[in-house]
Amino acid sequence: MDKTMQLLRLAQGLRQAGRHRDWRALQRLDVELAAALRGWVPPVAPSTQERQVLQALDEAHAEARQLCSDEMQALQQTLNQMREGRERWRAYAAHGGQQLEDQP
Secondary structure, X not given: OXXXXXXXXXXXXXXXXXXXXXXXXXXXXXXXXXXXXXXXXOOOOOOHHHHHHHHHHHHHHHHHHHHHHHHHXXXXXXXXXXXXXXXXXXXXXXXXXXXXXXXX
């Protein structure tokens, strides 16, 4: 498979995995992409098709990075809420299960 088609396949895979929030597939594709680009020297004068494929790959990778960042923020928020809830339950238990006046 020539490099252009390999990179196009990876770009399409990144987009599909991102749409499905398939984090394992995104990780696998990221490793494949790094391996595909390692040591690759792009043509000095890339063809229109090569430029389009590289642009598509760049956009797909940027989208995947943004999805991962958004998911990390959402997970962090969930963990923070769980931590806050745990503290409320501890306070509840410490007061013998009686409702606390200052807690919502």
